[in-house]
Amino acid sequence: MVSSETMAANQASAGEVMVFAADAPLRLDSGGQISPLTIAYRTYGALNRERSNAILICHALTLDQHPALVHPSTGKSGWWNVMVGPGKTLDPERHFLICSNVVGGCMGTTGPSSIDPATGAAYGLAFPGITIGDMVRAQAMLVQALGIERLFAVVGGSMGGMQVLQWASDYPERVFCAVCIAAAARHSPQNIAFHEVGRQAIMADPDWRGGDYAANGVRPEKGLAVARMAAHITYLSEAALQRKFGRELQRDGLSWGFDADFQVESYLRHQGVSFVGRFDANSYLYITRAMDYFDLAAPYGGDLTKAFAQAAEVRFCLFSFTSDWLYPTAESRLVLRALNAAGARASFVEIDSDKGHDAFLLDEPALRAALGGFLNAAALVWGRP
Amino acid sequence: MNAGPRDDFAEISRLVRKGARVLDVGCGEGALLELLVRENHVDGRGMEISPEGVSACLARGLSVLQGDADRDLDYFPAMAFDYAILSQTLQQVINPRHVLGELLRIGRQAIVSVLNFGHWRVRLDLLAHGRMPVTGALPEPWWSTPNIHLCTVRDFIGLCDDLGLRIDACAALVAGKRARPIDPRRPLENWRAETALFILSRRDRNPATTDEAAD
Numbered sequence: 001m002v003s004s005e006t007m008a009a010n011q012a013s014a015g016e017v018m019v020f021a022a023d024a025p026l027r028l029d030s031g032g033q034i035s036p037l038t039i040a041y042r043t044y045g046a047l048n049r050e051r052s053n054a055i056l057i058c059h060a061l062t063l064d065q066h067p068a069l070v071h072p073s074t075g076k077s078g079w080w081n082v083m084v085g086p087g088k089t090l091d092p093e094r095h096f097l098i099c100s101n102v103v104g105g106c107m108g109t110t111g112p113s114s115i116d117p118a119t120g121a122a123y124g125l126a127f128p129g130i131t132i133g134d135m136v137r138a139q140a141m142l143v144q145a146l147g148i149e150r151l152f153a154v155v156g157g158s159m160g161g162m163q164v165l166q167w168a169s170d171y172p173e174r175v176f177c178a179v180c181i182a183a184a185a186r187h188s189p190q191n192i193a194f195h196e197v198g199r200q201a202i203m204a205d206p207d208w209r210g211g212d213y214a215a216n217g218v219r220p221e222k223g224l225a226v227a228r229m230a231a232h233i234t235y236l237s238e239a240a241l242q243r244k245f246g247r248e249l250q251r252d253g254l255s256w257g258f259d260a261d262f263q264v265e266s267y268l269r270h271q272g273v274s275f276v277g278r279f280d281a282n283s284y285l286y287i288t289r290a291m292d293y294f295d296l297a298a299p300y301g302g303d304l305t306k307a308f309a310q311a312a313e314v315r316f317c318l319f320s321f322t323s324d325w326l327y328p329t330a331e332s333r334l335v336l337r338a339l340n341a342a343g344a345r346a347s348f349v350e351i352d353s354d355k356g357h358d359a360f361l362l363d364e365p366a367l368r369a370a371l372g373g374f375l376n377a378a379a380l381v382w383g384r385p
Numbered sequence: 386m387n388a389g390p391r392d393d394f395a396e397i398s399r400l401v402r403k404g405a406r407v408l409d410v411g412c413g414e415g416a417l418l419e420l421l422v423r424e425n426h427v428d429g430r431g432m433e434i435s436p437e438g439v440s441a442c443l444a445r446g447l448s449v450l451q452g453d454a455d456r457d458l459d460y461f462p463a464m465a466f467d468y469a470i471l472s473q474t475l476q477q478v479i480n481p482r483h484v485l486g487e488l489l490r491i492g493r494q495a496i497v498s499v500l501n502f503g504h505w506r507v508r509l510d511l512l513a514h515g516r517m518p519v520t521g522a523l524p525e526p527w528w529s530t531p532n533i534h535l536c537t538v539r540d541f542i543g544l545c546d547d548l549g550l551r552i553d554a555c556a557a558l559v560a561g562k563r564a565r566p567i568d569p570r571r572p573l574e575n576w577r578a579e580t581a582l583f584i585l586s587r588r589d590r591n592p593a594t595t596d597e598a599a600d
Contacts, residue, residue, distance in 0.1 A: 317443065333460070336450060341462045345430075345448040349439045366436060373444025381446060 015042030015065055017108055018142055026103065026138050032128040036117065039142045040108025041065050041100035044084065045092030047148070052382065054148045055090060056139060057099040058156030058163035060361075061287055062228075062279055064107040065099045068092075082363045089372045090155065100142050102135040102163075104287050106280035109138070113214065113280045123282075125211035130286055132159070132294045136166040140174070150174050152382060153375060157181035157360035158327065159287070162294050165335065169296055172311040177378045179371060181319040182360040184331035185304055185338070186295035191326065194234050195288040198227030202281045211282055224281045225272030232271045237323035237356030297338075304338035311339075315381075316346040317374045319360070319367060326357040347374060393472055393498055394420055396556055396564040396582055400496065401425045405467035408432065408492065410454050410484075411474035415442035422447070430466075432457065455479045458487035466492045473498050473580070476532045486548055489587050494553065498582045503537030503575040522579060538575045545585060551592070554584040 018039045020026065025035035042065045047054060057067050057080070068084035069077070084090045090097055101109035104127070112127035119126070143151060154167045154175050161183025168178040184191075202208055205223025209216050236244075245264040260266040300306035316339055320329040329350050339346035349370045353359040360367070394417045401407060405427050409418045412431030415438075421427045431449035433439050442449035452460060454471070455478050469492030471484070476499070478484045488495040500522050501507075510518035517527040525531070536544075545552060556564040557578035567574045569581055586592065 315448070333457075337460050340430075340460050340465065343465075346450065347439070347443055347448050348450040348452075349436055349443070350451050352436065366440065370436075370440040370443050373440060377444060377446030 015040060015108075017041070018145055020141060020145075024141065026134065026141065028128055028134050029131040030129045034103065034110055034128065036110075037103070037138065037141075038108065038110045038114070039100050039103075039138055040105075041098060041142060043099075043146075044068060044097040045095055047096040047146070051148050052150070052152060053094065054096045054098060054143070054146075054151050055153045055155060056143060056151050056167075057084070057090065057097060058135075058139070058154065058160035058167075059099060059102065060156070060158035060160050061231075061291065062275070062284070063160075064105070065101045067099050068097075079361060082361075083368065083371075089368050089375065095152070098143065098146065100139055102159075102287065103138045104130045104135070104283060104290060106283040111280070112211070112282035112286055122214040124214065125282070127282070127286060129293075130290050132162050132166050132290055133170065135290065136163050136170060139163070139167075140171055143174070150176060152379070153177035153179060155179040155181075155371075156183070158183055158357065159291055161327075162291065162296075165296055168311045168314045168316065169307045172308075172314050175314050176382050177315045177317065177375065178311075179317045179319075179374070180332075180335070181367070182321055182324050182327050182357055184327045185297065185307070185335045186331075187292050188331070192292045194230060194326075195292055197230045199285050199288060201226035201230065202285060205281075208281060211285075213281070219276070220281045221276040224276045224279065224284060225269075227281075227284060228275040228279075229268040229272040232268060234326045235356055235358045237325065237354055239323060239354040240356050240358075243354075304334065305341040308339055308342040308344055312343045312345075314344060315374075315378050316344055317371065318346065318348045319370070320348075320350050321353045321355070321357070321359040321364075322350060323354045324357040324359065392558050392560060392562070392564065393417075393580065393582065396558060397421070397470060397472065397496055397498075398424050399564075400554070400582075400584060401427060401468055404428070406465070407468045407470060408461065408466045409470045409472070410458065410488065411471060411477075412442060412447075412449060413438050415445045415447045415449065417470070417472060418442070418447050418449075419445050432460075454484050458484065458491060461491040463490050464493060468492050468494050468496055470496045471498070472496075473500060476500055476534050476536065478534065481534050481536075482544060482548070485544065485550070485585075489548075489550060489585060493586065493590070495550075495585045496582065497585060498558070498580055499538065499541050500532070500535065501538045501575065501578045501581055502535040503539060504579050505576045506579075508576070538569050538578055538581050539572075541581070541583070542569055545583070549588045550585045551588045552583055553586055553592070556582045558582055 020037040022035050025033040026037045027033050063079045067078045067080035086093050101107040104111045106113050112123045116123040154164045156164045161180040164178050164180040202223040205220035207218040208220035248263045296307045297304040318332045320332040351366050403425050407427040407429045409431045412418050412433045418429045418431045422429050432452045434453050439449050439451045469488040475481050507518045555569040557567045558580040
């Protein structure tokens with residue numbers, strides 16, 4: 001039912017794919033299912049004999065299964081090189097690290113740009129709506145297929161942090177530690193509002209073609225770029241923008257037109273243009289929707305404590321950043337309150353940083369130190385990795 | 386001359402029942418909490434305002450929340466702990482009355498140590514020099530001290546009475562000496578005790594049965 005194969009030879013280092021055939025469909029919160037399901041993932045390090053040193057890394061909205069080492073297709077370094085690598089906090093010499101592309105993504109896991117077996121063409125909008133819970137269910141299938149009964153830790157920032165909370169809620173017996181960085185247990189109206197701007201930008205692009213752009217040989221690049229620009233602002237703090245760009249101009253004098261006069265405009269345009277080369281517009285729609293639908297307390301009548309009722313044995317560690325206004329500290333505090341009420345072991349650190357939401361991806365020594373200490377101490381209790 | 390942290394901690398460890406649920410508010414780098422986990426096998430949590438302190442606690446394997454005693458005790462549901470501990474911190478909070486009330490909302494009992502401003506040395510120092518005392522227990526000048534709400538043992542008892550709290554036990558702590566059980570309402574103790582350690586519970590609840598020393 002499950003087949004694992006190395007990707008094509010020119011991507012030998014790109015990781016692997018696991019295919020779940022028709023007898024193992026991914027059941028979705030929407031009531032539908034995805035079958036067959038391909039999960040593209042990458043591992044670092046080796047699983048020990050006790051199978052007790054596995055850490056699942058959950059990626060954020062537009063990232064992928066390559067947190068460390070050189071990215072096979074972009075040639076860029078991994079998105080979490082500061083955290084993942086030999087001798088680092090998440091260390092392949094000690095841990096067996098797993099990172100998989102989320103369901104709905106566009107980096108090899110089944111998503112709207114995958115071929116729909118029913119039609120032989122890309123799913124497009126025929127792809128079913130997905131949730132954070134669906135992403136986690138798919139990861140749980142992968143982890144099980146890799147022969148791991150219980151993960152030493154699940155770690156993630158931003159949307160990855162949402163997955164971490166979902167893991168602890170849905171599979172508490174399969175998680176020893178849950179590390180949730182710069183995230184929330186639900187999307188706020190402000191979060192939803194920014195995502196809606198992005199989606200509207202994509203859908204307003206004539207090349208979006210109702211989601212059928214692949215069949216028409218076009219891509220809604222302008223819309224996707226604008227979506228990225230809007231989102232990127234939310235990842236930065238006002239202080240970071242001020243420090244990086246101020247009101248500096250691109251060249252001497254104003255253009256009296258609508259070119260990128262200011263450096264910050266040029267920077268955002270660059271962010272937008274470089275994004276469209278690596279990301280699929282429909283994936284962006286589906287994944288932002290999944291984040292907007294995320295409300296861990298909703299199935300429990302709005303009582304977040306009940307979402308963690310079975311998670312009293314999980315060791316939680318939450319992090320927020322002082323200048324993160326996308327998932328501000330107050331959201332982590334809501335989660336903490338619920339964890340305390342559920343009797344879970346919860347730790348929390350608010351890291352002082354002026355880098356905004358993006359801080360979770362950047363070199364924040366205080367984050368590395370605290371997370372490293374937490375994991376090392378947990379490993380002593382766990383007794384193995 | 387001040388009762389050092391060790392004296393304070395040893396006495397708290399002596400008082401806390403084995404296997405109890407404990408919250409240490411203002412836990413610093415986790416020395417007391419670690420002691421209680423190791424010696425008393427408590428199910429311990431900490432709250433600490435400084436990220437460095439929290440980080441140090443994490444490295445010790447302790448579950449600690451970064452938070453402010455003045456603001457963040459509402460993180461915890463009522464009666465979540467057998468003991469809520471506030472060790473030599475009450476005089477540093479902005480609203481001691483609120484914090485004390487919160488400790489006894491979330492804990493069946495509170496263990497609170499109080500620097501006694503009524504100690505004879507402090508009184509003598511003030512009388513002799515007419516300036517805010519700078520002693521071993523109060524080493525900072527008035528304009529830089531974190532101790533913004535100093536009180537005497539008698540003052541503290543007054544607040545406990547106001548809040549409807551029962552004093553289940555009290556001990557005087559002096560550096561290097563064994564804690565001495567005292568009746569804090571005796572006027573003499575307000576002269577003699579450098580630091581007083583109180584075990585408190587709420588009068589409107591049944592007397593706690595857990596205030597005896599751990600064996």
